[in-house]
């Protein structure tokens with residue numbers, strides 16, 4: 001009998017599953033893809049978009065042709081709940097869909113609670129299409145301002161890359177700009193070597209980005225730092241890491257103390273064997289795994305193999321990451337830092353390597369590789385109705 005397999009989330013972790021289904025159709029199955037947006041933004045290229053190196057369309061992966069090739073029905077809406085007793089996924093569109101197998105990869109949610117008092121001055125980096133629309137509109141509203149002040153809160157790789165990209169973007173407009181990065185000292189490029197942190201600090205200083213080692217809270221119309229200083233800012237970009245989606249808590253699915261889906265090395269829920277999960281929404285129970293696109297992408301083929309194994313009743317595979325992960329951090333000026341364990345390199349060639357890897361990734365998931373042309377407008381549907389002009393640039 002045909003089994004219904006639903007993928008919830010069309011991001012980094014599920015791209016390999018769709019590619020696998022396109023190459024080798026999943027037998028005896030009725031396949032669905034539920035995603036809050038018709039396009040997935042490749043996050044590694046977002047700083048390059050902000051810095052003006054890429055057009056929006058160059059980092060967008062269109063899920064419609066991917067789903068079509070995978071023989072999956074695409075529904076653009078949010079998953080908002082799971083009834084784990086009856087195996088039913090509830091959608092924001094009002095539908096309840098029964099499943100035999102469910103794979104969750106809807107990513108994490110931006111954690112902006114400490115900044116919420118600043119209202120619409122806060123721009124979370126997730127979801128990426130919403131960030132792109134928000135930044136474009138911020139620049140438009142500030143087009144005649146003599147000076148702009150932007151703070152980036154969060155000192156992980158994304159926060160550092162975005163701070164440098166924003167500095168580049170604001171350098172190109174008339175008037176003065178103040179860019180600040182606020183991060184607790186122990187959160188600044190945590191997990192990277194001291195050499196990488198030192199090189200990144202030198203880049204930030206050289207580009208005039210103020211670095212404040214502090215925690216930030218939004219109140220009384222300003223960004224207050226734990227060292228007592230206050231920053232008056234026009235825009236606060238929240239790169240504060242992700243928290244688990246709230247709807248998971250009521251699903252009955254085993255979650256870790258921080259609320260993420262608990263999975264083993266086979267990417268299967270520890271409580272519900274019909275449910276798999278990968279990417280930023282999980283925490284492994286057998287080991288610590290950073291939340292990163294690298295792990296989301298690399299777990300994808302294992303997830304694909306295990307959905308297949310669950311249907312055929314064969315032995316599942318395990319996702320065992322390598323001991324060291326390669327990270328390439330864009331510096332906003334067509335240079336980048338390579339970070340690999342204790343090894344560090346910096347320069348234009350690192351950027352070229354990153355650019356090649358990133359473009360190749362997006363091209364591999366495009367309907368007609370090699371046919372992306374500058375100036376093509378993509379219609380971008382987002383479940384909450386946000387419109388994103390794909391030709392807009394972060395300049």
Ligand SMILES: Cc1cc2nc3c(=O)[nH]c(=O)nc-3n(C[C@H](O)[C@H](O)[C@H](O)COP(=O)(O)OP(=O)(O)OC[C@H]3O[C@@H](n4cnc5c(N)ncnc54)[C@H](O)[C@@H]3O)c2cc1C
Nearest residue numbers: 009010011012013036043079106107279280292293294296
């Ligand atoms: C600015 C930025 C830069 C980054 N740079 C890097 C980098 O250089 N290297 C790196 O390794 N990592 C990087 N990351 C981290 C990386 O993007 C994530 O770890 C990765 O995207 C996680 O993949 P995922 O599949 O879990 O989620 P995502 O890729 O975020 O995909 C989630 C998908 O689910 C959809 N969705 C969300 N909610 C719902 C819902 N309720 N129902 C249905 N669909 C939903 C979304 O539309 C999206 O399609 C960066 C992140 C950011 C924000």
